[in-house]
Amino acid sequence: MSDAGGERSLAYLSTIPVSRVKLLTGKRASSLNAAGIESVTDLLFHVPRRYIDRSTTAAINDVPLGEEVTVVGTVQTIKMRHVRKNLAIINAVVTDGETFLFVTWFNQKFRVRQLAEGTQVALSGKIERKKGRLEMKSPEADVLDRPGESLVTGRVVPVHPGVKGVGPGYLRRGIHNAVKRSLPVSDPIPAEMRERLSLMDRSAALQSIHFPESLDEVVPARDRLVFDELFRLEVALALQKRRQIDEAVGIAHVRASDGLMAELVKGLPFPLTTAQQRVIDEVQTDMARPHPMHRLLLGDVGSGKTVVAVAAMLTAVDGGHQGAVMAPTEVLAVQHFLSIGGLLAGAGMAPPLEALGMSDLFTQTDFDRPVRIALLTGSNAEVNYRESITRSELLAEIADGAVDIVIGTHALIQEGVHFHHLGVAVVDEQHRFGVHQRVELREKGAEAEPDLLIMTATPIPRTLSMTLYGDLDVSSIGRDEMPPGRPEVETVALAKTPAAEEQWLERVRDQAAAGHQTFVVCPLVEDSLKIEAASATAEHKRLSGLLPDLRVGLLHGQMVPADKAAVMAAFRDRQLDVLVATTVIEVGIDIPHSTVMVIEDADRFGLSQLHQLRGRLSRGVGPNYCYLVAEPTTTESEERLAAMVASDDGFVLAEEDLRIRGTGTVFGARQAGAADLRISDIMRDTQLLVDARREAFAMVAADPGLVDHQAVSAEVQALLGDAVAWLFVS
Ligand code: ADP
Ligand code: MG
Numbered sequence: 094m095s096d097a098g099g100e101r102s103l104a105y106l107s108t109i110p111v112s113r114v115k116l117l118t119g120k121r122a123s124s125l126n127a128a129g130i131e132s133v134t135d136l137l138f139h140v141p142r143r144y145i146d147r148s149t150t151a152a153i154n155d156v157p158l159g160e161e162v163t164v165v166g167t168v169q170t171i172k173m174r175h176v177r178k179n180l181a182i183i184n185a186v187v188t189d190g191e192t193f194l195f196v197t198w199f200n201q202k203f204r205v206r207q208l209a210e211g212t213q214v215a216l217s218g219k220i221e222r223k224k225g226r227l228e229m230k231s232p233e234a235d236v237l238d239r240p241g242e243s244l245v246t247g248r249v250v251p252v253h254p255g256v257k258g259v260g261p262g263y264l265r266r267g268i269h270n271a272v273k274r275s276l277p278v279s280d281p282i283p284a285e286m287r288e289r290l291s292l293m294d295r296s297a298a299l300q301s302i303h304f305p306e307s308l309d310e311v312v313p314a315r316d317r318l319v320f321d322e323l324f325r326l327e328v329a330l331a332l333q334k335r336r337q338i339d340e341a342v343g344i345a346h347v348r349a350s351d352g353l354m355a356e357l358v359k360g361l362p363f364p365l366t367t368a369q370q371r372v373i374d375e376v377q378t379d380m381a382r383p384h385p386m387h388r389l390l391l392g393d394v395g396s397g398k399t400v401v402a403v404a405a406m407l408t409a410v411d412g413g414h415q416g417a418v419m420a421p422t423e424v425l426a427v428q429h430f431l432s433i434g435g436l437l438a439g440a441g442m443a444p445p446l447e448a449l450g451m452s453d454l455f456t457q458t459d460f461d462r463p464v465r466i467a468l469l470t471g472s473n474a475e476v477n478y479r480e481s482i483t484r485s486e487l488l489a490e491i492a493d494g495a496v497d498i499v500i501g502t503h504a505l506i507q508e509g510v511h512f513h514h515l516g517v518a519v520v521d522e523q524h525r526f527g528v529h530q531r532v533e534l535r536e537k538g539a540e541a542e543p544d545l546l547i548m549t550a551t552p553i554p555r556t557l558s559m560t561l562y563g564d565l566d567v568s569s570i571g572r573d574e575m576p577p578g579r580p581e582v583e584t585v586a587l588a589k590t591p592a593a594e595e596q597w598l599e600r601v602r603d604q605a606a607a608g609h610q611t612f613v614v615c616p617l618v619e620d621s622l623k624i625e626a627a628s629a630t631a632e633h634k635r636l637s638g639l640l641p642d643l644r645v646g647l648l649h650g651q652m653v654p655a656d657k658a659a660v661m662a663a664f665r666d667r668q669l670d671v672l673v674a675t676t677v678i679e680v681g682i683d684i685p686h687s688t689v690m691v692i693e694d695a696d697r698f699g700l701s702q703l704h705q706l707r708g709r710l711s712r713g714v715g716p717n718y719c720y721l722v723a724e725p726t727t728t729e730s731e732e733r734l735a736a737m738v739a740s741d742d743g744f745v746l747a748e749e750d751l752r753i754r755g756t757g758t759v760f761g762a763r764q765a766g767a768a769d770l771r772i773s774d775i776m777r778d779t780q781l782l783v784d785a786r787r788e789a790f791a792m793v794a795a796d797p798g799l800v801d802h803q804a805v806s807a808e809v810q811a812l813l814g815d816a817v818a819w820l821f822v823s
Pocket of ligand 2: 398399
């Protein structure tokens with residue numbers, strides 16, 4: 094293994110297959126490949142999950158009894174007995190040269206092979222004294238050394254994460270070979286930056302993270318490698334932002350102080366909050382630039398994002414462009430159509446919509462310039478300027494620019510909807526809207542790329558907005574900046590018992606008597622909308638029986654759209670007291686008189702979903718009640734419910750969610766490179782993330798082609814792979 098100049102780059106090492114490493118050839122190489130370790134670079138990033146410091150592990154005889162300890166010794170004997178059909182007992186005697194320790198495992202047959210006589214092993218668990226003997230039951234056991242093999246390190250033994258098919262000793266010594274043969278590695282980070290951030294030398298960091306002389310070396314070594322990993326990601330994001338925004342041609346919208354938005358503001362039933370004004374200003378400033386906007390608007394449920402969306406679209410419409418709103422579901426698209434139509438009508442800028450029926454509509458002659466909006470989904474084609482319209486007529490009017498604002502689902506950009514001159518797209522609830530949809534959107538713009546505003550009520554902790562969404566500009570409406578007058582929601586976790594059920598039923602009856610309404614959310618059935626619908630139907634029947642005096646409705650995903658719309662309209666018009674629904678109501682539904690929500694089997698929902706659901710409440714009248722009915726079966730689900738009871742702050746809950754689930758699960762394919770974080774833990778490494786982001790964006794700003802930073806460029810390309818390749822075509 095060599096490279097020009099004696100130092101090897103990680104980019105170069107990522108082209109060397111792991112099978113070239115001594116001890117890791119053949120079958121072991123295949124096993125490593127199966128675990129995602131293909132190159133020497135991959136192997137170098139397979140860092141220890143912990144270390145055993147043999148200079149501080151106490152003698153077996155000296156450790157405190159009954160406490161978690163780690164001791165080191167040699168296996169003297171190991172035997173397995175089959176006591177009965179499903180019970181094998183493995184007994185080992187381990188000695189540190191002075192004291193014998195009697196170790197027992199149950200049914201862990203692999204121990205016999207793992208711990209052959211003569212193996213040096215680190216055992217972690219509790220030691221007890223029984224009948225004068227020291228015993229340990231079912232400890233963790235890490236092989237330090239097999240008979241005849243010599244330890245590769247001194248006092249501190251690294252424990253690398255296990256790889257199926259490769260013994261821990263081979264793995265450790267293989268990695269040792271790889272480190273020895275790879276060093277010194279070149280360092281693409283400029284010396285000035287390394288000094289300023291007190292980053293350790295990269296070669297030293299690789300040596301120290303795998304084979305530290307003392308445990309003190311581990312933290313700075315890890316910090317260095319974490320920084321590098323985050324820096325690579327942030328460089329990719331900075332380049333992506335540069336290519337998608339600063340170098341792309343957009344529409345320079347004109348900010349008219351006497352335009353449609355000003356007219357809307359005058360006609361709103363409430364003054365804009367300071368936060369709404371600020372965010373609208375950020376949006377309009379972006380829109381006025383000749384480059385496309387890619388902005389993320391973070392605002393908890395009920396923070397008043399709709400007005401911001403309308404402001405963006407009216408800014409486009411003012412200059413003769415069109416706006417589009419894309420919602421994740423049809424129900425939500427209808428909801429947006431109603432609320433945007435309502436806002437415009439309320440301000441006297443368009444004819445009023447008659448609920449959902451749209452039966453008697455006005456002519457547009459009363460308005461010198463009505464804002465024309467349309468709803469277009471798989472099953473709806475409606476407009477606010479004509480009583481009825483066919484789908485093909487509507488498509489034609491969108492294409493020739495007769496329609497100002499089109500509201501639909503995400504399919505709007507995926508299917509062949511042709512805009513006359515799309516100026517801005519607003520995407521509601523971004524989590525299903527990824528990078529490649531953004532590319533499709535870009536292709537919608539004829540000569541210039543439309544502006545993009547992504548709105549989400551799923552609060553994104555700062556750490557994620559810097560990684561997952563790191564190429565977007567962010568606006569946010571803080572918790573303390575919400576529109577005034579949202580009633581409190583009291584959240585109660587209830588067991589699944591008849592007494593608890595009577596408690597919430599009583600509340601439902603009370604509230605119905607006061608003219609208020611209840612959502613009953615039925616459990617989520619993964620992968621089967623049919624079963625989900627069936628269980629909601631059964632629950633509807635059961636509750637109708639339990640609440641004979643109340644009007645109980647049903648809404649689920651399997652209903653035809655017209656029926657769904659009719660049920661929603663009836664609920665909105667207070668012709669129903671209770672709505673039994675599946676999670677189709679999750680986002681956006683705005684029912685001012687709803688005061689109670691019962692979430693059944695709440696333990697099956699994720700934390701952000703629970704928060705979204707509860708966000709349907711507190712829409713007008715109060716007080717509000719949310720009942721989480723569950724028999725939690727895991728610690729995680731218990732923690733989720735406790736978090737819901739403790740807080741209604743979406744940002745707090747999002748952080749909590751990350752803590753409970755770990756960050757790995759949130760990445761997925763959303764963002765190139767983000768899924769590749771192997772060493773970093775963005776919840777823990779937040780400061781390094783902040784540093785890496787600042788440095789990466791500064792570097793790309795000063796040197797957009799990375800011509801003075803070829804090594805950085807090569808490393809990002811080599812380590813982040815195909816996903817970032819497009820960033821580097823010139
Ligand atoms: P979001 O989409 O962020 O969840 P909405 O835009 O639907 O929030 O607004 C939530 C509720 O608050 C709506 O009923 C809306 O009419 C109301 N609202 C919005 N802005 C204000 C404001 N500045 N003052 C008072 N109420 C407002
Ligand atoms: Mg909304």
